[in-house]
Amino acid sequence: EIVMTQSPATLSVSPGERVTLSCRASESVNFNLAWFQQKPGQPPRLLIYGAFSRATGIPARFSGSGSGTEFTLTISSLQSEDFAVYFCQHYNNWPPYTFGQGTKLEIK
Amino acid sequence: QVQLVESGGGVVQPGRSLRLSCAASGFSFSAYGVHWVRQAPGKGLEWVALISYDGSNKHYADSVKGRFTISRDNSKNTLYLQMNSLRPEDTAVYYCAKDKSRFCSGGGCYGGEDYWGQGTLVTVSS
Numbered sequence: 665e666i667v668m669t670q671s672p673a674t675l676s677v678s679p680g681e682r683v684t685l686s687c688r689a690s691e692s693v694n695f696n697l698a699w700f701q702q703k704p705g706q707p708p709r710l711l712i713y714g715a716f717s718r719a720t721g722i723p724a725r726f727s728g729s730g731s732g733t734e735f736t737l738t739i740s741s742l743q744s745e746d747f748a749v750y751f752c753q754h755y756n757n758w759p760p761y762t763f764g765q766g767t768k769l770e771i772k
Numbered sequence: 773q774v775q776l777v778e779s780g781g782g783v784v785q786p787g788r789s790l791r792l793s794c795a796a797s798g799f800s801f802s803a804y805g806v807h808w809v810r811q812a813p814g815k816g817l818e819w820v821a822l823i824s825y826d827g828s829n830k831h832y833a834d835s836v837k838g839r840f841t842i843s844r845d846n847s848k849n850t851l852y853l854q855m856n857s858l859r860p861e862d863t864a865v866y867y868c869a870k871d872k873s874r875f876c877s878g879g880g881c882y883g884g885e886d887y888w889g890q891g892t893l894v895t896v897s898s
Contacts, residue, residue: 665834698884700817707867707888708809708817719886751817758879759831761807763817 666690666754670764676772679742685767687735687752696756699728699737702766703748711750712737747771774798774887776868781892784858794851794868794889802826802846805871807885808853810864810894820866821853824877836862858896865891 667690677683687697695715700708710719712728715735725740739746752764780792794806808820821842822831830842841854851868867890872883 696884702817707869707890708885709888710884710886713872713884713886753817753819753884755882755884756880759819759822759882760833761819761822761882761884763819766816 665760666693666756666762668752668754668762668764670750670752670767672767673765674768674770676770677742678772679744681742683739683742683769685737685750687730687737687764689733689735689754692732693754693756695731696754697728697730697735698753698755699726700751700753701746701748702751708751742769774870776870776887776889778866778868778889778892781866781894783895783897785898786859786896788858789854789856790858790894792853792855792866792868792892792894794853796849796851796868796870799870799887801849803874805873805876805882806844806851807869807871808842808851809867809869809885809888810862811867811891812861812864815864818864822871822882823851825875826877829877855894858894860896863894863896865893867891 669688671686697715699712702708716728727738749766749768755761775797777795807822823842839857843852869885869888872886
């Protein structure tokens, strides 16, 4: 089973700041990496798939990069609605398609 | 638009069974694999199971293998999760989620979850 590790666990930031979240895989997942945003009481929402492709309707301030074992999600200028928990997940080859433990963005 | 609506959650005693359903609409259900993902209260996401578009391939997390069974009825646009021998650690919100890839039934072609339902809560407690 591939272990996905996200860092940091919590990030305190101010609106308007640029933020970078990290996700590391215990072995290569090529470009088969997705990022999700989850707000309290809601299901996850797909932001990024294929490591860098934005999902339908996702604002351009969200961008993904990386390949293999190291990935990042960047939010160029934080809006109030971006404060949430972010999860990465691999979907490389065969399941299980494991998730990272999440990074919580909170208002500073 | 794509809609996934889970049902069947509730409170159940340890060792008992429960069957979840997920009704799909707004897309060609029979062309896509579908996942179950769960989230324990206050915790992260755990991938549970996946079934291919035609039901020919099924995959499970080790934590549920041998106890849970995923199935689908393409004539009813419905996904199921039969959960047997339930444990307190199975307590979670269970989400169904559509896979991004069409007509995939093997490793390397799945595209991950792109649309999710609102979830149904399963509580295992005596």
